[in-house]
Amino acid sequence: MSYSSEGTQTAVRWYPPAYDVRVESVPLPSIEYPDDAIVKIKLGGLCGSDLHVYRGHEDVDAPLICGHEFVGEVVALGASFGSSASGRPPLYSTLQIGDKVVSPFTVTCGECHFCRVGSTCRCVHSQLFGIPALPGGQAQYVRVPKAGGTLFKIEGRMSQISDSSLILLGDILPTGVFAVLQALQHPKLLPAVTSQPYPFSSQPFAAIIQENGIDVPRSLIREEDKVLTIAVVGLGPVGICTIVSLLDILSKSKTAFKVVAIDPIEDRRNKVQEVYKSIQENGRGNGTFEVASINEGKNIVSGWTNGTGCNAVLEIVGNNSALLLAYDLVRPFGVISSVGVHQGPQLPFTGRQVYDKNVSFEFGRCPVRAILPIALEVLLKRQDVFGGVGEAASLVEKIVGFDQAVESYELFDKGKCGKVLFDPWR
């Protein structure tokens, strides 16, 4: 039965100014441009950054259909799709009605400079799902622009994975991986991995050094210098994704590590303890892991490093108190990888503070489409955390119908529940 855009669907809509979501009947989406697809949604996610809209912090003054995480099935394709699309991203040629797909939380054309070099979150066609101009995924159907670049087709070994697991590829798991890679790939952390001192620790310029006969100093690096000490600040769902990715990647890199996961909320810390218990049973490399409140975290880092501080802090909150804590925890010549969605306030540092500590900051949105291949590996390997629903170590707490949407926003806003998914057909 072919899709028709006549008629209505049910969706979760937010109304300005704040704290007002309603489940309503709205028109069905239609193909507006040749590169569009329509996806019938199987699950739509409720994400921490939905709360920025919910709380009225996004300066939006029109109603919108919420949500930027979804997994579903293609039900309509624009005129661009088909065998004539050679030279464009592969899905323009290969995507079929009925294919299962997951989408990054922003439109990603796959063809512009930013997409080509991997900074896909800054695609020139970038639009966030769940704004007035682009209805989101807490609905029964959604229009996906530039769909041959944006969508990720679920096939092969992914076919066995549950929808409630696959949906994590749309935002929070890649965002966790991104937080990790921004730190671990930074030249300031590489001496621990390569046993060469900065700036000889990162190798793309090795050719220059060799060609010029530069006298690279003998490495004095000791085993104790090769222990990476990392703090994760913020243990909501993205924080859990970050920790799982971090432990996974560190273990595989054969780097010794000490990781502390910090959050003021006890329920979140307990959840991370359960996640860690499960990870441990599956092997976790040669590292140390602790879960701590803010003050405990400061003491742990100080004890581990003789007051020096962490090599890197992964900041998964998105406000100035989290940034200040990150600054306190990081060592001189360390890295703050900040993937929290920050708002209006001015950054809480003087120029002198950042100069005096040689801080590197990595800010911004995850390039989900570019990170997806790595996130997918983590997802497949960590089904103990990402595969189930509502178990002790599960990231996803529950799947509910839209009848529980209003209540779910309220609970999630107060930190009283974990990751919630909506089944729009329940």
Next chain:
Amino acid sequence: MSYSSEGTQTAVRWYPPAYDVRVESVPLPSIEYPDDAIVKIKLGGLCGSDLHVYRGHEDVDAPLICGHEFVGEVVALGASFGSSASGRPPLYSTLQIGDKVVSPFTVTCGECHFCRVGSTCRCVHSQLFGIPALPGGQAQYVRVPKAGGTLFKIEGRMSQISDSSLILLGDILPTGVFAVLQALQHPKLLPAVTSQPYPFSSQPFAAIIQENGIDVPRSLIREEDKVLTIAVVGLGPVGICTIVSLLDILSKSKTAFKVVAIDPIEDRRNKVQEVYKSIQENGRGNGTFEVASINEGKNIVSGWTNGTGCNAVLEIVGNNSALLLAYDLVRPFGVISSVGVHQGPQLPFTGRQVYDKNVSFEFGRCPVRAILPIALEVLLKRQDVFGGVGEAASLVEKIVGFDQAVESYELFDKGKCGKVLFDPWR
């Protein structure tokens, strides 16, 4: 004739609160700790960051001997030096009275964690020369703490280089190289060098990717994506060092590039034009180079990149207007490498601005001792810029006696002269 610390020497002293330097007779320094050396100064430099003290911006309330750049000859060594110092940095065993040395601008022990991993500017014994507690290099003699780690011995092919060239290794040339490497080694710039998209562009985690059979996407990178566009903001002496290093390293990396050098002061722009003319005569790779005022610079970058902005901005000024210009010029997912010495004001960005542009910031002091081997190659190859004094393309404008110290501070403070060196024996 062995050194005696009895008697007096001539030195340039600064007095609080501001704009007050005097040439005075002060006591000779003496060995205070076993790791100390006394260096008889041949040349002492006047550096842009001396102006922070001069202008009273450093919150210092006691007089001090100025200067943190010097080249000289070892005249006394503490008890640590000699054949019994095995296992310590090599100079504790090998340094001799009479050796010529250059010093980084901060004490660098060579033995702590920070020194071992290459973040030598954050040595646990770090002290800046030219503070009340550590008299500086605008004097006839200077005490150097942790001298076996701090000092760099001039020998071999360096012996032919003039003192007025060698002194540049103490601060400004390594600082220029550092500004460059912080940008070029950043994972966000590596797609242009490796032809792989982020995050696959940096290789230390290649092993993880291979081991896990991650499906690395086919690279879509085009020739146009491999042109690095870089702006240098601030064309004082460190800015010149940055440009020479940048053009040198880019040319050797065989990366196509477009570089714009920006300063509001016409004299500085003219100087950089002369420097570039000299560099061009010696070959400069496959790039484009322009010198521009602030508004010209914005237009050039916009034209080169269709409004996208630079891959990286090297900020060599150290104030908020330079940082704001850097933010304007940098593209989304770009890098701001800031080596200017920043002061008290809060950083002029909201969290939202840095999130929305995915900006990476690299702040702080150059780890001179770690960068020295690379800076030395640039110094040796670019004697057209770094070798002479007072010629059109020379970085050093003049060498004067202390009788011209007061006047030199005044002119330099007003941007009315270039790099000045003091010969304390003239």
